Amino acid sequence: MAEGLRVQGLSVSYGPALIVHEVDLEVGAGATVSVVGPNGAGKTTVLRALSGLVLWEKSSSRQAGVQLVGEVWFGQERVDHLPAHQIASRGLILCPERRRPFREMTVEENLQAGAYLVRSRKVAQQRMAEVCRLFPVLRERGRQRAGTLSGGEQQMLAIGRALMGGPKLLMIDEPSTGLAPLVKQPLFARIREIKTLGIGILLVEQDAELALSMADSGYVLSQGRVVAQGSPAELLADEVVRRSYLGL
Ligand SMILES: Nc1ncnc2c1ncn2[C@@H]1O[C@H](COP(=O)(O)OP(=O)(O)O)[C@@H](O)[C@H]1O
Numbered sequence: 001m002a003e004g005l006r007v008q009g010l011s012v013s014y015g016p017a018l019i020v021h022e023v024d025l026e027v028g029a030g031a032t033v034s035v036v037g038p039n040g041a042g043k044t045t046v047l048r049a050l051s052g053l054v055l056w057e058k059s060s061s062r063q064a065g066v067q068l069v070g071e072v073w074f075g076q077e078r079v080d081h082l083p084a085h086q087i088a089s090r091g092l093i094l095c096p097e098r099r100r101p102f103r104e105m106t107v108e109e110n111l112q113a114g115a116y117l118v119r120s121r122k123v124a125q126q127r128m129a130e131v132c133r134l135f136p137v138l139r140e141r142g143r144q145r146a147g148t149l150s151g152g153e154q155q156m157l158a159i160g161r162a163l164m165g166g167p168k169l170l171m172i173d174e175p176s177t178g179l180a181p182l183v184k185q186p187l188f189a190r191i192r193e194i195k196t197l198g199i200g201i202l203l204v205e206q207d208a209e210l211a212l213s214m215a216d217s218g219y220v221l222s223q224g225r226v227v228a229q230g231s232p233a234e235l236l237a238d239e240v241v242r243r244s245y246l247g248l
């Protein structure tokens with residue numbers, strides 16, 4: 001079942017650089033919400049914070065001077081102090097930007113890797129069947145090395161791998177980046193279909209029109225702040241938002 005997400009006052013800084021500033025954001029259970037905005041706005045950092053990856057950097061001191069504040073509620077539970085794997089096992093799952101399959105592994109092995117937190121083999125098999133129904137090309141290419149897939153196929157694999165983890169809310173970072181328009185459309189049709197499976201979606205995209213066209217609501221992020229939010233129709237009709245932040 002889907003689960004709602006509520007983010008309150010999320011701020012992230014790396015040393016003196018304030019990357020995300022007091023972001024409030026909500027995704028209702030089963031809703032699709034798009035976060036759009038220019039390159040460098042802090043979109044990826046928000047998703048990495050929600051996934052526990054910023055906390056991991058902070059606690060493992062992999063990165064100097066990481067500051068992280070704010071509350072993240074997933075369903076009835078506060079999750080911002082949990083380690084990344086526990087956040088994922090609750091169903092808040094990130095499909096990271098730039099796809100990055102394990103190139104030397106087969107497509108099927110990549111998908112299995114997405115189920116590493118899933119204890120039941122039966123559940124993993126059911127999910128594999130569901131992913132292959134959604135993306136038949138992944139079944140066809142199951143034995144092929146992931147590095148040989150096209151860009152669009154690699155993006156399907158990345159989403160498939162995230163689905164193997166059993167998301168209640170799937171966070172997808174820039175699925176369309178680097179893909180030809182002809183490849184984008186069928187990919188987004190599939191993402192729409194994920195929504196019909198009762199999975200919530202938090203979609204981060206630079207292609208604002210495409211992302212907002214399938215969302216229930218949207219946020220515009222610029223320089224780490226939410227500068228506009230509302231229904232997709234409202235955001236796309238706002239001349240200032242279009243010109244200043246969306247480059248439309
Ligand atoms: N680990 C980091 N250390 C320092 N600066 C970072 C780090 N990660 C991201 N940034 C900076 O934060 C800003 C926002 O980055 P990002 O979240 O990737 O934006 P977006 O996804 O919207 O393009 C950029 O200026 C980027 O250089």
Ligand SMILES: [Mg+2]
Nearest residue numbers: 043044097174
């Ligand atoms: Mg990004």
